[in-house]
Amino acid sequence: MQITANDPSRKSWLNVAKDSDFPIQNIPFGVFLTPENIITIGTRIGDYAIDLGALHQLGYFKDIPLTDDMFLQDSLNDFIADGRITWRLVRNRIANLFDINNRTLQDQPEHREVVIFDVNEVEMQLPVDIGDYTDFYASKEHATNVGSIFRDPKNALMPNWLHIPIGYHGRSSSIVPSGTSIRRPMGQTKAPNAAQPTFGPSKLLDFELEMAFITTDVNHLGESISIEEAEDYIFGLVLFNDWSARDIQGWEYVPLGPFLGKSFASTISPWIVTLDALQPFRVESPKQDPAPLPYLQQKPNNSFDIHLHAYIKPLNGEENLVAKSNFKYMYWTMAQQLTHHTSNGCNVRTGDMMGSGTISGPTKDSYGSMLELTWKGTQPLKLSDGTERKFINDHDTVILRGYCENEKVRIGFGECSGKVLPAR
């Protein structure tokens, strides 16, 4: 089925600013509370939030096989479970309805009234009921930086890193949507030269610039999928801030990996941009040397050119751009991650989420965490208000943004932001 929704020449009868992340070619999916406090599934064009539940009740999807309450839900899980053909039918239909040349909805002011909201009047929710969340460690630059900082710059990568998309199971319960404040975690830490550990607020609170993809039902327990089919199961992507307390993490993580240093909170952007919408921005992923084992070998053009920016905004201060990275720097692709994940028979379900791990690029200004940007605090960043940061302070807001752009269209992710509150 053609993805007619992606037609770059299409214009909408809704006003879309030139630099908007949400032209009619994007059509992401999210969940929001309307001003009347009704929860619904929606999409966004420009600065308008569109209530798909109301559109469906008004009959605008009637020849697409959807249950009556498909969009009147508090998560996208049922819609995602319906699979790619349904996603395409719905995106194509929305593109048609909001096309400037289509007068069906445009000429129904009483319908427009109940379907279209100012995006500032709605309250975005977590878009998915996340079952299992996995975080990968897929940027070679990030893994090399971390290995250099904590171990040996000459043997920065662990022996397995170039052979396996290394990942770990994360905590689903503490994933929150953009805009939710983050409480600085308490925890047990031990300074390198201290005799005993102590318990108190984390002193080394960090962000991690990541993206995450969300899956439809992939496989039954005991089965696996081939790398050729992996992308068919990916619904879309969000921006992801994997908040990290480096001091808690450092003391707890050997030998079983990150635990309370991560599980106090993780933030995602609320609009899921579909893999379909990202198709025009396919690029080559980094060359893999040594070649991966056959089950992880894939055809070319497996990554996406997504510009990623991280900002720190101090209390009453302005936004400071602290990192400029790109999704395409990821060494291990999403298809490799998902294939590897099912290779042991582990079942992946609708609403599962997989994070990329921190996406760092080759240059110092492209590192995706304060740990790397300040080289573990040894090279503090100067902010525009004259203050310095080694890590994240109380009352700082961390904002991630991401977008794809070519000469015809810009597809963005909006923002993924969280303000840090002092420890309790």
Place this chain on the structure above:
Amino acid sequence: MQITANDPSRKSWLNVAKDSDFPIQNIPFGVFLTPENIITIGTRIGDYAIDLGALHQLGYFKDIPLTDDMFLQDSLNDFIADGRITWRLVRNRIANLFDINNRTLQDQPEHREVVIFDVNEVEMQLPVDIGDYTDFYASKEHATNVGSIFRDPKNALMPNWLHIPIGYHGRSSSIVPSGTSIRRPMGQTKAPNAAQPTFGPSKLLDFELEMAFITTDVNHLGESISIEEAEDYIFGLVLFNDWSARDIQGWEYVPLGPFLGKSFASTISPWIVTLDALQPFRVESPKQDPAPLPYLQQKPNNSFDIHLHAYIKPLNGEENLVAKSNFKYMYWTMAQQLTHHTSNGCNVRTGDMMGSGTISGPTKDSYGSMLELTWKGTQPLKLSDGTERKFINDHDTVILRGYCENEKVRIGFGECSGKVLPAR
């Protein structure tokens, strides 16, 4: 409220064998399919499965505040969310109804007909919709054995181990109920002296003898609980086999912990034995030296005397008892695990599950995994059919059993079993 259900002098009008795990003092909770293929929540007395959905429809719980469909569900989550007072009211009521001196239900043959099934006629299901699953590493003997095998017997415990209940996030999707066959996982491994990794069936498939507890809603994100209140949030326990592919785990786990070496399957016993039912079996947990930090210090008697046995049954062979351990050997208690888990503000929800980690005791016959029992395959076990085992073979069934016993009553967990099928 008194736990009258625990009265050891009570007898049931249902026949209960002398050595049954399920006397009227147990009253565990589970989910099953009736012979008519109706899913319901139930309990068990002797070899009878009791349909609580039908009992509720017949009015036997009518003065207890429960929603009409509380037991006509495919998981215990809503019931668990109702909290300890409801759990006690329901257990006490069931104990009364099945007490030999109570004729209310006993004299209603047409009610008994639709409420009581032979346990062999029903099909046990996963009892809970598990949100997040965490596995701890709480047995000092196990951690010492693993450290001795893989690192240095003189420095077997990592520096953090005596200060933190070490844990990691596990995979929820692949948790299955007892009786589900387990497919030997494929995976990437590298022999110590091999130049390159290879992909194929795991050669070192192991079991881990564990228990796991299931929680009700504990805390909001950003809050934590004190150790004094931790047990209030624990609904009950199950037996837990944390199947492990040692060769996959060995190659992948540095630095982010266990991943595909574990996530191919984990098995739980289907009846959740409530913490209330276990009260008569409280014992002291091992003395902790050094004393833990104040947030983890607790009053005495924080563990339970639960005998744990692991068996291997070869195809067409008999059961071989390979390990005899006890829950009381755990160094870090459940209350310490749960308190630590929320100490960073991580929210724990109804239906979350926390595994103990392998529970090994002080003697060689009490080790809870083949890795330890055979000392990484160097000391194979002899089975009664004359074969040897270094790890688990295809077609072997691993069975875990557990029970508490004093001079008056025996409270057991039934069994947690899984048969290994050859890799695909």
